[in-house]
Amino acid sequence: MTASFDEVHNRSLTDPEGFWSEAAEELSWSRRWDSVLERCDVPSGYRWFAGGRLNTCYNCLDVHVENGRGDQAALIYDSPVTDTTRRFSFRELRDEVATFAGALAAQGVGRGDRVVVYMPMIPEAPIAMLACARLGAVHSVVFGGFAAPELAVRIDDAQPKAIVTASCGIEGQRVIPYKPLLDEAIRLATHKPSTCFVLQRPQETASLVEGRDLDWSEAIAGVEPHDCVDVEATDPLYILYTSGTTGEPKGVVRDNGGHAVALKWTMRNIYGVEPGETYWAASDVGWVVGHSYIVYAPLLNGNTTILYEGKPVGTPDAGAFWRVIEQHRVSAMFTAPTAFRAIKREDPNGELLSRNDLSEFRTLFLAGERCDPATLEWARDKLGVPVIDHWWQTETGWAICANCIGIEMLPVKAGSAGRPAPGWDIRAVDEETKEVARNETGALVAKLPLPPGTFPTLWNADRRFVETYLTQYPGYYKTADAGHVDADGYVHIMARTDDIINVAAHRLSTGEMEEVLAAHPDVAECAVVGVADDLKGEVPVGFMVLKAGVARETGGIVSEVVSAVREKIGPIACFRQAAIVERLPKTRSGKILRGTIKKIADGEEYKVPATIDDPAILDEITAALRGIGYPG
Ligand code: COA
Ligand code: AMP
Numbered sequence: 001m002t003a004s005f006d007e008v009h010n011r012s013l014t015d016p017e018g019f020w021s022e023a024a025e026e027l028s029w030s031r032r033w034d035s036v037l038e039r040c041d042v043p044s045g046y047r048w049f050a051g052g053r054l055n056t057c058y059n060c061l062d063v064h065v066e067n068g069r070g071d072q073a074a075l076i077y078d079s080p081v082t083d084t085t086r087r088f089s090f091r092e093l094r095d096e097v098a099t100f101a102g103a104l105a106a107q108g109v110g111r112g113d114r115v116v117v118y119m120p121m122i123p124e125a126p127i128a129m130l131a132c133a134r135l136g137a138v139h140s141v142v143f144g145g146f147a148a149p150e151l152a153v154r155i156d157d158a159q160p161k162a163i164v165t166a167s168c169g170i171e172g173q174r175v176i177p178y179k180p181l182l183d184e185a186i187r188l189a190t191h192k193p194s195t196c197f198v199l200q201r202p203q204e205t206a207s208l209v210e211g212r213d214l215d216w217s218e219a220i221a222g223v224e225p226h227d228c229v230d231v232e233a234t235d236p237l238y239i240l241y242t243s244g245t246t247g248e249p250k251g252v253v254r255d256n257g258g259h260a261v262a263l264k265w266t267m268r269n270i271y272g273v274e275p276g277e278t279y280w281a282a283s284d285v286g287w288v289v290g291h292s293y294i295v296y297a298p299l300l301n302g303n304t305t306i307l308y309e310g311k312p313v314g315t316p317d318a319g320a321f322w323r324v325i326e327q328h329r330v331s332a333m334f335t336a337p338t339a340f341r342a343i344k345r346e347d348p349n350g351e352l353l354s355r356n357d358l359s360e361f362r363t364l365f366l367a368g369e370r371c372d373p374a375t376l377e378w379a380r381d382k383l384g385v386p387v388i389d390h391w392w393q394t395e396t397g398w399a400i401c402a403n404c405i406g407i408e409m410l411p412v413k414a415g416s417a418g419r420p421a422p423g424w425d426i427r428a429v430d431e432e433t434k435e436v437a438r439n440e441t442g443a444l445v446a447k448l449p450l451p452p453g454t455f456p457t458l459w460n461a462d463r464r465f466v467e468t469y470l471t472q473y474p475g476y477y478k479t480a481d482a483g484h485v486d487a488d489g490y491v492h493i494m495a496r497t498d499d500i501i502n503v504a505a506h507r508l509s510t511g512e513m514e515e516v517l518a519a520h521p522d523v524a525e526c527a528v529v530g531v532a533d534d535l536k537g538e539v540p541v542g543f544m545v546l547k548a549g550v551a552r553e554t555g556g557i558v559s560e561v562v563s564a565v566r567e568k569i570g571p572i573a574c575f576r577q578a579a580i581v582e583r584l585p586k587t588r589s590g591k592i593l594r595g596t597i598k599k600i601a602d603g604e605e606y607k608v609p610a611t612i613d614d615p616a617i618l619d620e621i622t623a624a625l626r627g628i629g630y631p632g
Pocket of ligand 1: 144176284287312368571
């Protein structure tokens with residue numbers, strides 16, 4: 001008899017060692033672990049699978065070739081923007097990865113060295129990631145939509161021996177040169193990599209710096225393929241930078257052992273897919289979803305994964321997803337609600353769905369931002385399959401809450417991200433870490449230890465890791481999301497408790513944008529607030545108070561700060577609007593009332609805060625917002 005979800009969840013908390021060691025048996029280890037969960041003197045206070053040795057790339061590729069999956073498609077590159085489809089079997093992908101690992105090794109990259117990957121959605125991106133894993137090197141992928149200064153900060157923090165890039169990305173109809181951004185980032189950074197590998201795409205030829213840059217195809221010509229290098233389970237596999245509460249991005253570290261164990265386990269148990277089936281995460285390798293569910297988890301589980309270089313709309317139309325699902329026989333798909341809002345906006349009646357046969361498609365998973373019930377219901381009604389919202393973070397690497405359909409399909413409640421997944425003990429608490437009543441909003445925290453696959457620390461920042469996540473609620477991980485747990489134990493994620501906003505499911509820090517605005521010579525004070533947007537969920541809007549005596553035309557200042565955010569953070573910030581105001585609303589102690597500004601912009605009812613120093617300012621803010629079209 002199969003166990004119920006409650007039984008599985010209970011066991012994961014009462015016997016975590018038994019639970020996760022069973023999952024670990026599914027992998028190939030070169031040395032068995034000494035302990036499943038060891039309490040010790042590391043920043044988190046515990047480690048998973050200490051003493052165990054394995055190679056993540058071996059478990060993603062070689063093991064499947066050895067076990068008879070060599071001819072099965074491992075990766076399908078589907079690129080409507082270049083009109084290309086390319087299939088790599090597990091054997092072919094292993095060979096490509098081993099060859100690029102050889103090229104990295106020939107440049108002196110070895111176990112523990114960092115490699116920054118700044119690439120568009122082309123097969124060479126996962127090939128570079130897996131090649132690092134093969135060598136025991138630590139990759140740090142930086143999303144292509146970030147500007148040169150953001151890349152420079154990451155280069156300085158990770159100190160890579162090599163950087164891997166491509167000549168360009170393609171965004172819809174536009175070719176975006178990547179190499180000039182990389183050159184500028186290296187110019188800005190203090191740390192200089194010794195080698196840059198550049199994949200030349202036909203759409204753009206990048207100029208190469210003599211003595212530093214290597215053309216990818218020349219670099220791999222004639223090199224000896226490299227075998228897998230065993231690493232400790234607790235060795236880092238990758239660093240992924242994410243927005244934090246200040247302009248300093250946080251380097252989330254992922255280890256090898258716990259990550260492989262947890263991710264492989266999720267494919268069957270959360271996503272309900274069996275080895276051999278096709279799984280598609282329509283995300284980008286630059287985000288955690290791309291790391292976990294375009295690259296590692298599907299390959300660990302022997303699934304075919306899809307690397308899609310396109311958008312939900314415009315490449316060529318709002319039926320693009322349905323074409324991919326049919327053409328590659330996708331069983332389960334994972335994307336962000338914003339992608340479905342874009343499709344719904346262009347094809348509200350779902351007419352384009354009739355062009356394709358989606359009979360093999362079983363489940364749609366959504367995450368990355370709050371999923372509004374209307375979008376969930378539209379997707380469910382049009383596709384006729386369950387639509388599962390699930391909640392996770394870069395830090396966690398996999399879902400904190402989900403409807404684990406591979407264990408037991410529970411009723412779907414639109415507006416909730418489901419129940420805590422096995423391994424997760426989630427509570428809504430007050431400031432004293434006391435659990436609040438059911439349905440009451442609190443800070444969402446997870447009881448320690450977190451399950452395998454979650455981050456053991458921040459790169460080069462153990463103290464920041466402890467202070468940011470483990471100090472405020474002793475014994476618990478602070479998720480920095482607020483929400484409530486309902487009577488059935490379903491978790492509802494309502495808002496961040498810090499300055500993070502989600503723009504088209506991309507995580508951004510308003511504090512970082514404020515730093516850019518504040519650096520403008522005419523700006524005395526500023527605030528950036530995430531306001532509701534029909535398509536992107538939230539978009540940032542800036543408010544600026546000018547320095548006394550500034551007599552310039554205000555439109556010029558606004559366009560300068562808009563350009564500055566684009567140049568310093570990147571187009572992905574979607575910072576397009578700002579208003580100039582006489583004053584900012586503040587409490588008597590001087591705290592800017594960003595929450596009240598947001599409510600006014602969103603057209604929500606709000607109470608004038610008792611602590612406000614001058615309520616009349618709110619009328620000025622309302623007028624300024626009207627001037628730029630809010631509430632929309
Ligand atoms: N490289 C360079 N630039 C990029 C980029 C990349 N990889 N990705 C996005 N950009 C640029 C875009 O071209 C755009 O630039 P612009 O201001 O010059 O037009 C800007 O960053 C904003 O991009 P985006 O937020 O993607 O907006 P969009 O209008 O191009 O597309 C959606 C809107 C909804 C279709 C798109 O955001 C989407 O598909 N979202 C899905 C989100 C997702 O997959 N999230 C991953 C987590 S699951
Ligand atoms: P990221 O680290 O980019 O994955 O962003 C993580 C943040 O996105 C979380 O802390 C949440 O604020 C938000 N998020 C992710 N998934 C969901 C979800 N299913 N529902 C609500 N918010 C979500």
